[in-house]
Amino acid sequence: MCGIMGFNGAAQAAPILLDGLSRLEYRGYDSAGVAVRDGSNPAEVVRAKGRLMILKEKTNEGTAILGTCGIGHTRWATHGEPSEKNAHPHRSDDGNVIGVHNGIIENYQELKDKLLRKGYSFYSDTDTEVAVKLIDYYYKKYEGTPVDAMNHAMVRIRGSYALAVMFRDYPEEIYVARKDSPMILGVENGESYIASDVPAILKYTRNVYYIGNMEMARVRKGEITFYNLDGDEIKKDPKTIDWDAEAAEKAGYEHFMIKEIHEQPKVVEDTIRSFVKEDKIELSELGLCDEEVREISQIYIIACGSAYHVGIAMQYVMEDLAKIPVRVELASEFRYRKPLLDKKGLAIVISQSGETADSLAALREAKDKGIRTLGIVNVVGSSIAREADSVFYTLAGPEISVATTKAYSTQLVAGYALAIQFAKIRETISEERYRELVRELLTLPEKITKVLADKERIQWFAAKQSNAKDVFFIGRGIDYAICMEGSLKMKEISYIHSEAYAAGELKHGTISLVEDNILVIGVLTQPELYEKTISNLVECKSRGAYLMGLTFYGQYNIEDTANFTVYVPKTDPLFATSLAVVPLQLLGYYISVAKGLDVDKPRNLAKSVTVE
Numbered sequence: 235m236c237g238i239m240g241f242n243g244a245a246q247a248a249p250i251l252l253d254g255l256s257r258l259e260y261r262g263y264d265s266a267g268v269a270v271r272d273g274s275n276p277a278e279v280v281r282a283k284g285r286l287m288i289l290k291e292k293t294n295e296g297t298a299i300l301g302t303c304g305i306g307h308t309r310w311a312t313h314g315e316p317s318e319k320n321a322h323p324h325r326s327d328d329g330n331v332i333g334v335h336n337g338i339i340e341n342y343q344e345l346k347d348k349l350l351r352k353g354y355s356f357y358s359d360t361d362t363e364v365a366v367k368l369i370d371y372y373y374k375k376y377e378g379t380p381v382d383a384m385n386h387a388m389v390r391i392r393g394s395y396a397l398a399v400m401f402r403d404y405p406e407e408i409y410v411a412r413k414d415s416p417m418i419l420g421v422e423n424g425e426s427y428i429a430s431d432v433p434a435i436l437k438y439t440r441n442v443y444y445i446g447n448m449e450m451a452r453v454r455k456g457e458i459t460f461y462n463l464d465g466d467e468i469k470k471d472p473k474t475i476d477w478d479a480e481a482a483e484k485a486g487y488e489h490f491m492i493k494e495i496h497e498q499p500k501v502v503e504d505t506i507r508s509f510v511k512e513d514k515i516e517l518s519e520l521g522l523c524d525e526e527v528r529e530i531s532q533i534y535i536i537a538c539g540s541a542y543h544v545g546i547a548m549q550y551v552m553e554d555l556a557k558i559p560v561r562v563e564l565a566s567e568f569r570y571r572k573p574l575l576d577k578k579g580l581a582i583v584i585s586q587s588g589e590t591a592d593s594l595a596a597l598r599e600a601k602d603k604g605i606r607t608l609g610i611v612n613v614v615g616s617s618i619a620r621e622a623d624s625v626f627y628t629l630a631g632p633e634i635s636v637a638t639t640k641a642y643s644t645q646l647v648a649g650y651a652l653a654i655q656f657a658k659i660r661e662t663i664s665e666e667r668y669r670e671l672v673r674e675l676l677t678l679p680e681k682i683t684k685v686l687a688d689k690e691r692i693q694w695f696a697a698k699q700s701n702a703k704d705v706f707f708i709g710r711g712i713d714y715a716i717c718m719e720g721s722l723k724m725k726e727i728s729y730i731h732s733e734a735y736a737a738g739e740l741k742h743g744t745i746s747l748v749e750d751n752i753l754v755i756g757v758l759t760q761p762e763l764y765e766k767t768i769s770n771l772v773e774c775k776s777r778g779a780y781l782m783g784l785t786f787y788g789q790y791n792i793e794d795t796a797n798f799t800v801y802v803p804k805t806d807p808l809f810a811t812s813l814a815v816v817p818l819q820l821l822g823y824y825i826s827v828a829k830g831l832d833v834d835k836p837r838n839l840a841k842s843v844t845v846e
Contacts, residue, residue, distance in 0.1 A: 236263065236336040237308040238417065239434050240398045240408050242455050243425025248296030251306035254427075254434040256286055257634075259835060263308035264316035268293070269323040269332045270304035274405045277301075277332050281321035302455075303406055305398045305428070307334035315359070324363040326370035327354055330402045331383075333369065335362040336430055337394035337415040345390065365391060369399060380409045381465050384450050388413065388463060394591065398428050408453040412445045416589040416617065419443045421472070424456035431587070432475055432613065433632045440475045444615040473615050477631045489833045491635035491727070495819050496686060498643045502812070503679035504629040505644040506651075513672055515655045520608065520624040527659045532579040533560045534605070536568050536596045540638045540722060541584040541645060546715040547811045548582075548649035554808060555657035555671075565592035569599050581607045582652075586633060586641040588616025597621060610648050612641050626652070635834045637727050639819050642719065643682075646812050650675060653808075674806045678813070681803040685816040688800070692817055695782070695798055696824030702753050705732040707818075708740065708774075709757035710767050716757045716784075716811050720818030727826040727836050737770040750778035755818075758785040758792065759802075759810035771795055784814055 237258030241247045251268045266289045267281030278299050282289040286308065293299050307322035322334040339345070342361035345368055350356075354367050368390065373383035380401050394414035401409065410417060410428060420427040422439035429435045432442070443458060445451055449468070450461045460468045487493035509515055533552060535545035545562040552560050563573070565583070569592065575581075581600035585593045588611035597618055600607050609622035612630045619625045628644035654671050657663040663671075699705075705724055707717035717734035724732040735744050737756070748754065756771045758764050764785075772795060775781055783796030786804040793799050802813040826833045 236310045236430070237434065238334055238336055238396060238398055238428060238430040239306040240304070240410070240428030240453065241425070242303045242406065242408055242453050244302060244455070245425065246296070246300065247302050247304035248293060248299040250296075250438070251304050252286070252290055252293070252296045253437070254429060255306050255308050257433045257437075258308055258429070258431060259286060264311050265318065265321035266306070266308045267321045267323050267334075268296075268299065268304055268306040269325075269334075269400065270299045270301035271400060271405055272301035275301075276329060276402070277304075277400060279323055279325065279332065281318050281323070283316055283318045283321060303400070303408065305332070305334050305400060305408060312338055312361070320358045320360050322362055324358065324360065324366045326367050331366050331370040331373065331399060333362070333366040333397055333399035335365055336396040337413070339365055339391055339395060340393035341391070342393075361393075365395065365397065366399070373401070380404060380407070381450055381452065381461050384409055384411050385461075385463050385465055388448065388450075396430060406454065409450065410445065410453060411450045413448055414591065414594070414617075416587070417445050418615075419445060419451060419453065419458050421456055421458060426453045426456055426458055428453060432477065433634060436475065436477060436632065441472045442475055442615070443470050443472055444620065446620075447617070475614065488827075489635065489823075491637055491639065491823055491833050494633055494635055494640045495816070495823065497631070498640045498816065499679040499683045499686075501630045501640045502643050502647055502682060505647050506675055506678070508627070508629055509651050510672060510676065513669070515651050515658075515672060517626075517651065517655050520626060522608075522624060524659045526606075527656055529578055530558055530580050530656070532576045533558050534563055534568075534573075534575065534579055534581045534600070535560060535584065536563045536565050536581060536593060536600070537584040538565050538590055538592055540642045540719055541586065541590075541593075543715060543719040543722065544584055544642060544645040544649060545582075546718060547646060547712055548653065550712045550715065551650060551808045552653040552656070555653045555663055556660055557662045558656065558660075563596070565590065565596040568596045573599075575600065575603050575605050577604055579605050581605045582610060583607060583618055583622060584610045584645055585616075585618050586612045586630070586638060586645075588613045588618040590618075594618055594621070610645055612644065636836055637723060637822070637833075642815070643812060647675065647678065650809060671806065671808075674809060678805065678809060681805060681813055682816055685802050685813055688817070689820050692800065692820045693824045696821050697828045699753055700728075700825050700828035702730050702825075704747070705730055705753045705755065706744070706748070706774075707732065707734040707755045707757065708737040708767070708770055709734075710737050710763040711760045712807065712810055713757040713760055713763065713767065713814075716759070716814045716818070717755070719811075719815050720755065720757070720822070723819055723822035724825070727822050727833055728829060728831065729837070730825065737767050740770050740773060745773065745777065748774050748777045748779050751780050752778070753782065754779040755782045755784065756796065757814055758783060758790060759814055760807050764790060768792065768795060784817060786810075
């Protein structure tokens, strides 16, 4: 949520800042602004409410603001309504300090009252203005360096933040600080970059540094120096981002979402190939020895949103194969309900960005209770990746659309790998079954490609459903997990009210909502549950529902029951989610397009939820 971009180099800063911010639009925002310095001249600040295009028009695509050092920001309103006065950057009363900020300062009112008593005035409703003026206060009080001012402020601030700040007395430097909100720094050819996410700077550099919690940095042209909270200099090694820069572009597709849906065969194959070596699963890099796997008494899968739905599917697969009890936890609830955890348990935290605030807090809660932790993340060097005891990287590359597709699919195959390998180690499956599962895993990318070949039929059907007011998804077992993700895709990008129900629960209240022509989507991929789900669909049809069925080619004939049927290639029922979810992604996408909505940036949503 929110986006930060900074630049310090030889080129003009404003166009680079605007370009970087445009690559962070997927994070969600309601206003934007930039501050640029030209040598020792005062910084010029331009802000605008609304889309980034308005800011670009005010600055003539950045060419109207001269200077080679600057910071920019896209704001998601938390404290104060969306407006130009609340947009970042903010400045101190005399312009001595100018800064941008992601996160939430929880004690901002207490700090604001203190600063008011010290003679400061406030023009906005934001917590960010408070942070900027607090830094200014300590800079003047102790007559020290920017690092001194920043660390005094960091000690007083409670909450989360990523700060990028410019000081009048240091015209060719930017200072940054971080606590719980993501931030990366990059260098290339004598120029330096600051961003809240990789895609913003991928065009300019692949050499990045990850600033740690409660750390600061001084950003000069092509030179970055890191400091701890005491102001002592610390050393860091750069990391190389392997993502293809072109992967962050639309490449001729109308939206990032449809591009990312079509990238699923490749990224799923890349992720599978990262752990399948010579037809065997190799997970030695996780640092879990066979004896530790045998001793796992309980698995806690912790996640939010679509990653939580991955966890639901993983639960079925893990319990079926490895015979380990699994609990799937919403990260936002896990941290507050004082969970009772088994010391021999394993906490698996799933997050595309590796920065999801609730998931990161849950990880820390598990570690505090002495539980071994494993992160499944897509972003190298992210907070969850650094703090988890082990990390399983998915190879989805940059995912720009707010509605996840390819990251979800790579998380699924990571979950399959863990389940299969744990089952082999614990000897709960035969060697023949192990080889069979690995062989089937390798076929998934080709089968996803075949699903995508049927997209025109789904597009036709979506156009007919674009006026729907309510959609229900029903399924049993793994099919219920598939329904949960399909329903989320529908509601988040098409704004149609949709719900996923365990089909067996229909009689316990839900069926009272079924009426004439309401769309009910039934997912039927699990052989032992097929007849029961068919019966549930017939119940809905008898009450006037319009039925869409989703099942395997050649296994079931449901066209006598369903009004519209989608088939996917047959696979092991445990892997059904990887194939059945794709038509539901396409359905949500094409309905959103038919309604003329902003597919990649749905209202009120952000890609990475880095604050509570």
